[in-house]
Amino acid sequence: MGGKDVIYLKQQHSSSLQPAVVQKRLKDMSDRRFLDANEHDMNIKAAYGKDKNDAREQRLRFVESSPSSSYCSKEDLVMVVKRRGGREWDKEMPHIEWINTVQLEPDVISMSFLPITSLLNGVPGCGFLNHAINLYLRYKPPIEELHQFLEFQLPRQWAPVYSDLPLGPQRKRQSSASLPLSFMGPRLYVCTSMVDVGERPVTGLRLYLEGKKNNMLAIHLQHLCSLPQILQLQDDPYNHRTPESYDSKYFEPFGSWKRFSHVYTEPVESDDDSSIVTGAQLHVSSHGLRKILFLRLRFSKVINAALVKNPEWEGSRNLGQKSGLISTLISTHFSTAAQKPAPRPADVNINSAVYPGGPPVPVQAPKLLKFVDTAEMLRGPQDTPGYWVVSGAKLQLERGKLSLRVKYSLLTAMVPDDEYPLDEHS
Template sequence: MSLAGSALEAALLAVGRGLDAAGDHRLLYCKGDGRLVALEDRARDLPLPDGGVLPSVPHDVEVEQCRRDLERIRPFPSGSGPSSAAADGPFVCSFDKMAEYFNRKSCLSETVPLGSFNSLFSFTGSWKNDAATTKALAIDGYSLPLFRVKIRNSELTLLESVKRRIPNVWDPSALASFIENYGTHIIISVTVGGKDEVYIKQHSLSQLSELEFKNYAREIGRERFADVENKSNASSINYSEKISVGRRPVVGLKLILEGAKQNRLAIHLQHLGSLPKIFLPHWDSYITIGPPKWQGPEEQDSRWFEPIKWKNFAHVSTAPIEYTETNITDLSGVYIVTGAQLGVWDFGAKSVLHLKLLFSRVPGCTIRRSVWDHSPSSSSVHRTDESSSSSSDNAKLLKIVDLTETFKGPQDAPGHWLITGAKLGVEKGRIVVRAKYSLLNY
């Protein structure tokens, strides 16, 4: 059976079973050994679009094929709730409104937050305390529904074996046992498909205004779903895996060859294992720094294109990548590198390798001094062992890719150099990566 067929079969087995609304909502955690409600015995086999068959579908169960259109998250239809979800942005609201959305999505009228809500936003489940410590919540994403499996009959009857297990007197222990075995609700519908969502929580102590938090959530959504929103251009761009190190300052860069045959170009970052004490007041985990931001070269700016002899691409974009909004007197903070990605623009006869960098803000700091590391000193260079592979293809690549690792560590006075920019280059026919190091005023 196909992957879709297997998921449909799991959904078919789930409808009619129990679910603990306060627990895990994945089908793996359905309650009961089988269905808890009586369904008509008659069943039929349903053909699937891929040629397979979904067997033994009860007459009371409907399997509906969806339109298979990519859908943006829209918690409240127009006129039925808050209007803080812009057409191209996230939905931002209070704790209570977001809990209402999750309950409504599950066809529940109760106001107590669901277990799935608590899990996705990393809440404790003590909802009054969770609400008190939450200023706002945001959700953004896309879903792709394929099938919907649902029970047609709106008047369901519990099996006699289940009825007999319901406590007839107030007995917390017996009630807990019943919920553990049978759950609190009956599953009447399951949607089969996929979704990609982000969930963002603003703590009550956050200093961000409502507008600033909305913009913060919008930036995260734009970055996360850039491939979806720009899918019309996706066929001409191929990217390597994005590398992000979070709140760990990057101090070194290196081009490497990956894959079993070491024939795939990638970039690695070297970062500090822990924050220096001088950094903690500006970048500790509780400090609000805003969303990280990707920046790269202009796609059509051929002034920076340097030719290279490699079958994978014909040119390298040598444009320097820096966070251009930061200047030496900017008291709002400095943006430092916390991620990187290599990509290739495909212009038909001309393909161009380029570099993108992820920048994160360090608030309350300014740049004291910056230097481009065009010619790294021997004390700041680590060279990768180039004799580890005997592949002829690998040997050819080593001639056009400089695997030198450049970094500045504690031995480079006065210490605490951080990377605030980088660029690719072509030197003596080899692709190189060069970094811009900066010292900060804290």
């Protein structure tokens, strides 16, 4: 903010003056206008001495508002005087008098854009505000759901942690549960340990092949590192409910030896819409000669919560195509011509772990990968509105490959009525 008094000098194409001469003319005009404090000011029309009669009003394109200008026909020079701030409309006011009016009537001289957080340096919480602004600019969540979105933007990690997994040789196998996949082929061992994340919402699931030979099936949970402040959890009373019998229509044969290995594909979800997953376990049960793989989930109830919208089920993207080669080529030819989906943006990995994607795996792909889909089923800030939680899951078989189908829910905390009492007017 302040004032500005500038002289512009433009040389026409027809002028024969050298650049050094034009620069000297401009310096002389500036000295007479700005440095001569004894004289009231240099009159614009007297800028060229004897050439007063040829002065006329001109306008330059690069000048912001109606300036005063004069033209010297002998040298083909145009001089323009532009003032901003102070009594800028009084073109005849000497420069030294105009300076005294700037303080009373300042104007915007220059502007630059600065981040809002730069104005809060040293203020407690400035880092959190900067992080929140960056998250909003990156993911563009709905403004009416910004509070819930920011509450869920906490660090995420997978359970169990990789430091808890036995990487060295073991004297005895942790789990004897296994599924025979073929008569002479390898067996798929199953880790039956419960993975419990405590009172922390789960945002993703995945099947994983652990062990030295990558032949032990396990389930991993991605969860928030802490509980959002808007949520309160308590144990679901139906956690330990085990049905006495299973519906045989959900038994699906698994592997080449289909008579002996099956997967139970019934969806696992709580009867309460406000319950979310906080633990998972794989279990193998024997039914005669058959061995059946089950999925068990641990639920926690969110207190005073309500569903924002209907839950959504999502399966692995790796198993989306079920048709044959010819039908796939035909459908792809016509569908891509009609509608081409937008490419999915790459996820931003902010995990600082040594192996954020999991422990190192052999260069040669494990043989059991043709039976197990290890795709990560998760939702994060890139999935609008950005605060999805896992509320159910099921095992499924597609084209002979075991995978997960996950149920996601959006929950918001309901504020009790007593926190906002109604005013009673008599």
